[in-house]
Amino acid sequence: MRAGVTPLVEVEDLHVHFGAARAVDGASVRVLPGEVLALVGESGSGKTTLIRAIQGLQKPTSGVIRVDGTGGSSPGHVQTIFNPTVQMVFQDPTGALNPRQTIYEIVAEGLRIKRHAGSETEQVAAALSRAGLRPPERFFPLYPHEVSGGQRQRVVIAGAMVMEPRLLLADEPVASLDASIRGEILALMRRLVDETGLAILVVTHDLGLAWNIADRVAVMYLGRIVETGPTEQILENPRHPYTRALLSVVPETREMEQQILTGEIPDPARIPAGCRFHPRCPLLQSGDLPEAISSRCPIDDPGPTPLEAVSAAACWAVTSGVDSTAIGLNPG
Amino acid sequence: MTSIAMQRRRATASRVWAQFRGSRQGMIGLAVLLVFVAMALAAPLLADVRELNPVFARAQGNPQWAPPSVFPPLGTDYIRRSVWAQFVWGSRVSLFVGLAATVLTILIGSVVGIVSGFVGGKVDAIFMRVTEWFLVIPFLPLAIVLASVLGRNVWNIIFVIGITSWPSTARLVRAQVLTVKQRLFVDRARSLGAGGGHIVAHHILPNVSGLILANATLAVPISILTETTLSFLGLGDPSAASWGKTLEEAFVNGAMARNAWWYFLPAGLGILAVVLAFTLIGRTLEEIANPRLSRSR
Amino acid sequence: MSDALLSIRDLSITYHSQGRAVPAVRGVSLDIEKGGSLGLAGESGCGKSTLANSILRLLPAGTEVTGQITLDGKEVLGLSPGGLRAVRWTAGAIVFQGALHALNPVQTVGDQIAEPMSLHRTVANDDAAKDRVVELLRRVGLPAARAESYPHELSGGQRQRVLIAMALACDPHLLIADEPTTALDLMVQAQVLALLDDLKEERNLTLLFITHDLSVLTYACERLAVMYAGRIVEEGPAWEVFENGSHPYTRALAAAFPTIGDVGSRMAPSGLGGDPPTPGDLPGGCPFHPRCPLAHDACLPAEPELRISGEARSAACVLV
Numbered sequence: 001m002r003a004g005v006t007p008l009v010e011v012e013d014l015h016v017h018f019g020a021a022r023a024v025d026g027a028s029v030r031v032l033p034g035e036v037l038a039l040v041g042e043s044g045s046g047k048t049t050l051i052r053a054i055q056g057l058q059k060p061t062s063g064v065i066r067v068d069g070t071g072g073s074s075p076g077h078v079q080t081i082f083n084p085t086v087q088m089v090f091q092d093p094t095g096a097l098n099p100r101q102t103i104y105e106i107v108a109e110g111l112r113i114k115r116h117a118g119s120e121t122e123q124v125a126a127a128l129s130r131a132g133l134r135p136p137e138r139f140f141p142l143y144p145h146e147v148s149g150g151q152r153q154r155v156v157i158a159g160a161m162v163m164e165p166r167l168l169l170a171d172e173p174v175a176s177l178d179a180s181i182r183g184e185i186l187a188l189m190r191r192l193v194d195e196t197g198l199a200i201l202v203v204t205h206d207l208g209l210a211w212n213i214a215d216r217v218a219v220m221y222l223g224r225i226v227e228t229g230p231t232e233q234i235l236e237n238p239r240h241p242y243t244r245a246l247l248s249v250v251p252e253t254r255e256m257e258q259q260i261l262t263g264e265i266p267d268p269a270r271i272p273a274g275c276r277f278h279p280r281c282p283l284l285q286s287g288d289l290p291e292a293i294s295s296r297c298p299i300d301d302p303g304p305t306p307l308e309a310v311s312a313a314a315c316w317a318v319t320s321g322v323d324s325t326a327i328g329l330n331p332g
Numbered sequence: 333m334t335s336i337a338m339q340r341r342r343a344t345a346s347r348v349w350a351q352f353r354g355s356r357q358g359m360i361g362l363a364v365l366l367v368f369v370a371m372a373l374a375a376p377l378l379a380d381v382r383e384l385n386p387v388f389a390r391a392q393g394n395p396q397w398a399p400p401s402v403f404p405p406l407g408t409d410y411i412r413r414s415v416w417a418q419f420v421w422g423s424r425v426s427l428f429v430g431l432a433a434t435v436l437t438i439l440i441g442s443v444v445g446i447v448s449g450f451v452g453g454k455v456d457a458i459f460m461r462v463t464e465w466f467l468v469i470p471f472l473p474l475a476i477v478l479a480s481v482l483g484r485n486v487w488n489i490i491f492v493i494g495i496t497s498w499p500s501t502a503r504l505v506r507a508q509v510l511t512v513k514q515r516l517f518v519d520r521a522r523s524l525g526a527g528g529g530h531i532v533a534h535h536i537l538p539n540v541s542g543l544i545l546a547n548a549t550l551a552v553p554i555s556i557l558t559e560t561t562l563s564f565l566g567l568g569d570p571s572a573a574s575w576g577k578t579l580e581e582a583f584v585n586g587a588m589a590r591n592a593w594w595y596f597l598p599a600g601l602g603i604l605a606v607v608l609a610f611t612l613i614g615r616t617l618e619e620i621a622n623p624r625l626s627r628s629r
Numbered sequence: 630m631s632d633a634l635l636s637i638r639d640l641s642i643t644y645h646s647q648g649r650a651v652p653a654v655r656g657v658s659l660d661i662e663k664g665g666s667l668g669l670a671g672e673s674g675c676g677k678s679t680l681a682n683s684i685l686r687l688l689p690a691g692t693e694v695t696g697q698i699t700l701d702g703k704e705v706l707g708l709s710p711g712g713l714r715a716v717r718w719t720a721g722a723i724v725f726q727g728a729l730h731a732l733n734p735v736q737t738v739g740d741q742i743a744e745p746m747s748l749h750r751t752v753a754n755d756d757a758a759k760d761r762v763v764e765l766l767r768r769v770g771l772p773a774a775r776a777e778s779y780p781h782e783l784s785g786g787q788r789q790r791v792l793i794a795m796a797l798a799c800d801p802h803l804l805i806a807d808e809p810t811t812a813l814d815l816m817v818q819a820q821v822l823a824l825l826d827d828l829k830e831e832r833n834l835t836l837l838f839i840t841h842d843l844s845v846l847t848y849a850c851e852r853l854a855v856m857y858a859g860r861i862v863e864e865g866p867a868w869e870v871f872e873n874g875s876h877p878y879t880r881a882l883a884a885a886f887p888t889i890g891d892v893g894s895r896m897a898p899s900g901l902g903g904d905p906p907t908p909g910d911l912p913g914g915c916p917f918h919p920r921c922p923l924a925h926d927a928c929l930p931a932e933p934e935l936r937i938s939g940e941a942r943s944a945a946c947v948l949v
Contacts, residue, residue, distance in 0.1 A: 003711055043814050088520065088523040090516050090520065095515055096517050098538070099539075100538040101538075102340055108523065113525050113530060114525060149673075159520070179672055180882060180905065183898040184902065187897075187900060190896065207815070208886050211887050211890075211893060212895075216665075235890070236890050246816065247889070249816060250889060251844040251847065260562075260819045264817060266784055
């Protein structure tokens with residue numbers, strides 16, 4: 001972490017439980033001003049629940065969410081107060097837009113809610129053109145179904161940017177878009193960061209997206225961050241066996257030997273004891289781990305990655321200094 | 333800016349109208365309804381209101397039980413009143429009671445449905461238990477008790493119909509609100525800092541209003557039929573000559589036995605026509621609001 | 630190609646909706662040899678799913694289809710209803726995207742897998758069908774007990790496996806997979822791709838794989854065809870086309886999914902301006918020219934035909 005920079009958002013030991021299901025189970029994450037953090041995980045990892053909690057759309061069970069240095073100060077205290085400095089971009093732009101509102105009304109909605117002073121028309125126009133919809137006046141009277149999917153996502157981004165947020169939470173922002181549109185939207189997001197100093201926390205299962213725009217990556221598994229670090233380090237030299245397995249199955253990475261994990265993410269209502277990844281861990285299954293470590297995995301929880309860590313992996317093998325890269329690649 | 337929005341709204345309205353015009357059943361319903369509305373509005377021009385008064389009728393020298401051939405256009409009843417006058421003025425009462433009771437039904441039903449669906453939790457549970465309670469009360473006994481307790485006048489009839497027929501609307505609206513509430517644009521509004529009132533006004537209502545409108549047009553015929561039923565059972569307003577009341581009097585005074593078809597047929601056909609007209613319009617609006625219905629036919 | 634299992638010649642498909650003709654596929658020819666695999670790439674509205682459905686004649690009534698489709702030596706477009714039934718499932722079967730609505734919600738998955746077998750009488754009796762269902766479930770990596778489950782009790786990956794088992798029920802020669810991994814997570818996608826790969830080897834299946842993700846196709850198929858606005862704009866060996874596309878659209882699609890570790894794409898997402906064209910409202914000349922970074926005057930007069938762009942490769946671009 002850069003010295004002297006106040007984090008824009010800090011999530012500390014967050015828990016969101018739905019009955020017995022622990023969707024988020026002790027996640028800690030921080031985003032600094034002007035950076036893009038990619039929160040990577042499969043469905044069921046709790047990544048969407050985590051950002052919904054930051055936005056205040058989901059009530060946390062316990063934990064602290066500090067936005068811009070404000071918010072709950074004591075651990076266990078829950079804050080869900082709406083904060084206009086945090087805005088959200090959704091996976092499905094079609095669903096995120098009210099079909100009965102014009103694009104002008106959609107973008108102006110935030111301004112009207114916070115009773116913003118100044119010319120509404122000018123600000124809506126500015127937000128639309130910043131989102132790449134030019135000339136903005138042409139889009140004012142259109143309904144969402146009258147523009148393309150990519151343009152709809154730009155409307156969602158304009159509707160968020162009009163609030164002048166400092167942090168944008170993006171939930172799979174390009175997953176529902178056509179391949180050729182994807183790059184344009186990602187380029188727009190990166191440009192907003194570089195030009196306005198915005199920070200983005202983007203949730204995705206797409207590692208290529210992280211490579212395209214993220215400064216840092218946090219990998220989530222069963223409600224927790226299991227590995228975090230700078231993008232190059234995580235995507236080129238991952239240490240946690242889960243991250244390594246994920247990367248090995250990206251179709252674009254041909255050099256790595258595939259490690260296809262069996263089964264799917266376990267039910268969050270039945271999180272395995274010890275290390276939550278141990279039943280699927282290829283490292284443990286390879287039998288190459290020293291007895292001192294392999295006996296520990298099913299019993300001892302390595303715990304979540306700490307909030308302050310610049311780079312960390314929640315894995316007994318990694319914390320014990322075993323070179324996991326040497327073992328994981330050559331099973332048997 | 334709002335002017336552009338208004339223009340677009342008008343464009344939407346004209347699109348709905350164009351779709352409506354394309355539907356034969358809808359246009360037939362609308363034409364029939366317009367005839368009856370015109371008749372109700374023009375009642376003073378079409379028939380002397382004093383014709384409803386038996387004293388006036390006797391003084392006029394009207395015959396008793398006269399068929400249309402003797403006393404045009406629709407003959408007279410057992411106390412010499414003109415059936416045509418009863419038919420014309422009855423359309424006023426029937427349409428008014430039908431519409432007013434519908435407004436009440438839809439108002440209660442929509443408010444309960446929206447609050448219940450949107451707020452959820454305990455409020456929803458309580459509202460829905462109350463709704464179910466109203467839903468399972470046998471309608472007629474309740475209506476009879478209410479009518480006799482409250483007294484027999486038009487406003488009480490409207491109240492009785494409204495209070496007993498809102499539950500189905502409430503359940504329908506609630507179900508729709510529950511689906512709209514799940515939509516992503518509601519989350520989006522929340523992340524913009526919108527409160528419940530804003531979300532209901534800008535996102536929930538516009539997306540359930542089509543359903544409410546369609547439901548309203550379908551509730552009118554039910555209200556009219558209910559009014560007819562109550563009047564027929566003798567629970568109607570004795571001073572208001574509704575179609576239901578005409579049918580009741582015709583029945584009680586043996587019009588069937590006398591084969592005095594001109595006495596009960598106009599009111600009966602009037603009810604049938606208006607009910608059918610509203611149903612056709614409602615069906616058409618429903619199909620426009622929910623295109624899947626028309627495709628699956 | 631004489632040993633082609635599937636051969637399509639000059640196929641055009643036009644939908645008619647509200648009095649308007651919408652050309653979805655415009656003159657497509659392609660071949661897949663027995664045991665081969667072809668990946669068909671393209672974005673929404675490019676006609677790739679229409680093409681897939683036409684092979685088993687699954688298009689809505691009133692759709693205009695011209696050209697030739699030869700599957701397993703049979704002219705699909707000229708088949709009688711009886712002959713068509715035989716072609717469906719036994720000659721070729723389709724695996725749809727594993728969404729919930731692809732399966733009947735009130736039938737157990739076992740019954741749904743057994744259905745095509747009893748329809749085509751490929752099994753002697755109910756007991757034989759049950760055995761076969763269990764065998765198929767095992768083959769796609771699901772426990773036999775799953776036969777008693779209903780679709781909503783399964784995860785997306787498990788539903789996709791069920792759909793694959795269903796398609797395999799009558800031992801088809803051609804397997805058409807329409808976006809079978811799109812809704813799946815990375816790891817589950819890898820599991821399904823590996824399963825398809827194994828099945829292909831083991832049963833000498835011919836595979837037509839359709840998705841918008843070029844990298845998945847490159848991984849799963851030997852050859853690759855890229856569709857844009859109802860036509861094939863490039864075709865060739867998968868890896869070569871992905872790595873070194875001749876058509877600017879192919880290059881844009883390939884660049885949309887960056888190679889991790891590739892310095893050029895780091896912090897530089899790459900995309901195309903504009904939107905995919907709507908069928909029925911195509912730009913004149915080369916339909917790609919409004920979005921093409923290399924467009925010039927030569928692109929305007931006429932739509933370019935596919936021409937040879939390398940060994941066993943072709944592309945439809947004036948620059949080739």
